[in-house]
Amino acid sequence: MILLKADYKKYPTSKLEKLRMDEDEFYEKFDGCVLLQTCNRVEIYFDVDNLDEIDIDVDKFDILEGDEAVLHLLRLASGLESMIVGEDQILGQIKKSYLKAKELKKTTKFLDTIFLKAIHVGQRVRSETKINEGGVSIGSAAVELAEKIFGLKNKNVLLIGAGEIGTLVAKALKERHIKAIIKAIIIANRTYERAERLAKELSGIAIHFDKLKEALKYADIVISATGAPHQILTKEDLVDVGETIIIDIANPRDVDDSVRELPHIKLFTIDDLKLISEENLKKRKEEIPKVEKIIMEEFENLKRQIKKLEIQDFIKNFTTYIESIRRKEVEKAVNMLKNKNKSPEEILENFSKAFSKKIIYDFVNVIEERHLHGKDLFVEEVIKEICEKTKYSS
Structure with missing residues (x-):
């Protein structure tokens, strides 16, 4: 097998975008392959013996062959090659990409074997280790902090900002099954349409930004993540809102620090979250040896499977x-x-x-x-x- 690989380690997102391919056009041209494309990588797995069999410009790709390529796929499925160690999203992306190629009848027995093994390894790693536990993004760390300190069950959560960071917070809320535990989630954003889109995804409520002060009175937990160049919440805005946790993850800050003087307000900033993220990342990295042990066990099993395939073909x-x-x-x-x-x-x-x-x-x-x-x-x-x-x- 030959793998053509380009990822965040070598290229910024803007350059990776230029390497992305139209899936339908790609699969019309090639057989015996799987195309995997995410925001952080473009990878093409070919069931061939040498590069001469691949009619593609390989100059911008790293080239891995044989066992090295197979091991990379197993590590990738386990979350060891991700920008955020142990993240879960990559496993679903691998599965989706494989099923697409399989549906188009572009895979081979060999590719079927290694991709099914990779998916199994990714599932086993997350079941037997803690490689994916604890939020390491600022968005997930904000939700984790709110859950630990105040709890999320039967709480009203107000998310201010529906941009990139706000979307990460929304994703973290969604992963915690908000329908089952959170009483209500409210999204406020200067562009109402963006708030509406995000609220729909979370089964929440979108409000216009001029209704923000009114929404604050109903919120138990406020997570603020706008891109505003100035502060949007002051001490005066929060005098009569009742007991509230506010987590400010905007940069620059959304919440005036004088808010801390209010006895019913607990304010946390991005600095608090960084400590949580760093601690969680440290814990994940401590799990890497366990993950690598599982990968090598499964790799040996995979080699035996591949040998059986070769014997069957022989x-x-x-x-x-x-x-x-x-x-x-x-x-x-x-x-x-x-x-x-x-x-x-x-x-x-x-x-x-x-x-x-x-x-x-x-x-x-x-x-x-x-x-x-x-x-x-x-x-x-x-x-x-x-x-x-x-x-x-x-």
């Missing part, structure tokens, strides 16, 4: 080769019997000699040629070359 090809000779010689023998020029005994004798002679000839021819060029004389390799050269014909 037996199938050799059977076809033998059968092609047998059919041709049987045809000759039947024609001789029809002409009645020779006795059945003599015809059978000639048939058996011709049958064995053809097999011996092909074997000797390939063995002599391999010996002349200093190649190994393993039976498996010899038979494989015979099958390839004769194309199963006599």
Whole structure:
């Protein structure tokens, strides 16, 4: 197998975007492959033996082959190659990309085997280790902090900002099954349409920004993540809102620090969240040796599976080769019997000699040629070359 790989380690998102391909056009052109594209990577897995078989510009890709490519896929599915160690999203992306190629009949037995193994490894790693536990993005850390300090059950959550950071918070809320535990979620954004889109995704309520002060009175937890160049919440805005946790993850800050003077307000900033993120990331990294052990165990199992596939193909090809000779010689023998020029005994004798002679000839021819060029004389390799050269014909 050959893997063409480009990811966040080598390119910024803007350059990765230029490497992205139209899936339908790609699969119209190529067979025996899987295309995996995310915001952080473009990877193409080909079931081929050498680059000459790939009609594509490979200059901007790193090239991994054989075991190295397979191990990369297992590590990727386990979350070890992600920008955020242990993140879960990549496993779903791998599965989706594989199923797309499978649906289009573009995979091979080999690709089916390694991708199914990768998905299994990713699931096992997340089940048997803590590689994906604890929020390490600012958005997920904000939700985790609110959950630990105040709890989310039967609480009203107000999310201010529906941009990139706000969307990360929304994703973290969604992962905690907000329908089951959060009483209500309200999204406020200066562009109402964006708030509406995000609220729809979360089964929440979108409000216009001029209704923000009114919404604050109903909120138990406020997470503020706007891109505003100035502060949007002051001490005066929060005097009569009741007991509230405010988590300000905007940069620059959304909430005036004087808010801390209010006894019913608990204010946390991005600095508090960084400590949580760093601690969680440290815990995840401590799990890496366990993950790598699982990967190597499964890799050894995978190699045995692949060997069985190779043996199955080998037996199938050799059977076809033998059968092609047998059919041709049987045809000759039947024609001789029809002409009645020779006795059945003599015809059978000639048939058996011709049958064995053809097999011996092909074997000797390939063995002599391999010996002349200093190649190994393993039976498996010899038979494989015979099958390839004769194309199963006599």
